[in-house]
Amino acid sequence: MSSSPEPSAAEPQAWFERACAERRRLVDSALEGWLPPEDERPPELHAAMRYAVLGGGKRLRPILALAAAEVCGGEVERALPAAAAVEFVHCYSLVHDDLPAMDDDDLRRGRPTCHKVFGEAMAILAGDALLTLAFEVLTSASPVEPTGQVEDGALAAALVSELAKAAGHAAIVAGQVADILAQGAEPSAELLDYIHRNKTGALIRGAVRMGALSAGASQEQLQALGTFGECTGLAFQIADDILDATSSPEELGKTTRKDPARGKLTYPGLVGLEKARETADGLVEEAIASLAPFGREARFLEELARFVVLRKR
């Protein structure tokens, strides 16, 4: 990638934005290539899957996966299956979380949610298909030749294992269950931490580790990047709670302040805005400290961690 890792001192912000945009283009084109075409049978399903994935999204998780691969000396292209699979899982979880039986949300990324456009049945099925596609992608050779078998079976198996653990009953799904059951429950820092770590943190940590695995990272590198991902993931969710409390729906592209109104736990609700900001900043510092072994090569990952708490939407 031409614009990484070294920024010119004069324009650090422009460098970071260019680096993100370049990787976002790569990711978007991989996602597009792996999604079934809309005119393939059954078109209703494929339209719903494409709606849920394309047209918006910061692609933070896949960009983190690519950056983790790069910091370990790998090629971004080799990390594209990991990056795309993580984004498919992220999109599936949003579609299911937004369902009437769950968070009942009407707005997502500035557009009506999937079930509002395609109906509940199709939204459930599009989510199921995206989750399944994530695992298929990890075992296909390339988006151009999706039926080709992957060459490195051991890598594919390690990625599937990592993704299944980050997405499953002891991670994302556990977090969503705890989140739903916590509505109206006694506020507790331990419970809120459990929800955030699982619902959001686990997939961000998984994205970083899967990128590193794709680059053949050493155990030490995996360990350091795991810590980086964990801290960044928690900081992300706290920043999300803060944004929810301080932004308008127009700014965020989704309904705001539904969580506190429903009696859901949030960081600002539990400890106040000021303390929530301090916690998020502390986590970003911890994330950046864990990158020490990589030296100057980690500049892009550092900026990504900072972006997570500073982003406007």
Add this chain to the structure above:
Amino acid sequence: MSSSPEPSAAEPQAWFERACAERRRLVDSALEGWLPPEDERPPELHAAMRYAVLGGGKRLRPILALAAAEVCGGEVERALPAAAAVEFVHCYSLVHDDLPAMDDDDLRRGRPTCHKVFGEAMAILAGDALLTLAFEVLTSASPVEPTGQVEDGALAAALVSELAKAAGHAAIVAGQVADILAQGAEPSAELLDYIHRNKTGALIRGAVRMGALSAGASQEQLQALGTFGECTGLAFQIADDILDATSSPEELGKTTRKDPARGKLTYPGLVGLEKARETADGLVEEAIASLAPFGREARFLEELARFVVLRKR
């Protein structure tokens, strides 16, 4: 397995039932070992997952996977991850299909459906977690040591690829979408065939192929068993339609005759009971013919194909 492959001429039926029961016990114990314990956090989710999988079920798909492994000269134990993964996918698809937004069924395997007991949100999430667990199982070394990494990465990757294709947007999910959209549509043999092949046939074919892959089958063996699985899968769904039209809810353990009442396509509805029976019998003969290369070793698979159309429930 002691009771396979050779039946005594005097008691073919008892031999077959014993062979099924032995494998069912193996499968049940593997499923139990891979499911998260109910007292692990969050218990509500794990209770729903266990409810959806344990306590009932013929385990036809996993038994087919084990039998396919055996006919290729493999050990049943080595095919247990494939067998369990297929059953987890089957159970997840039942939980989601039964949801109010889909088929809205109250009864399954003689008990209230998952969402009737645990609520819609928990049923959606339990289904999501079971689908994810299926892929995790394929990359873990054993149910006893579920965190150990699988040794044969290439095999694990091939199994993940096969399962993702059998479960995804071009198979199970496509079949369910077409089934929902077909309600009240113009009856057509082509459409009904498309629905059955995808909704039921693909996973039965996948189960057989995954068992064979676990045993290191040759391309010729995979080809023959793929045909066997395809014919058996279609025969199974036609037999299901026939049972639905001719049994009571008590006999089947699920609501009957909802499909025709809803305007859903069924084989007996399209061609009549007699012709539907003939088609199913023809498919079983075709399935059995495809086993010719395996000779007498294929006796158990033959009986399984016959059982598929003769079963009472």
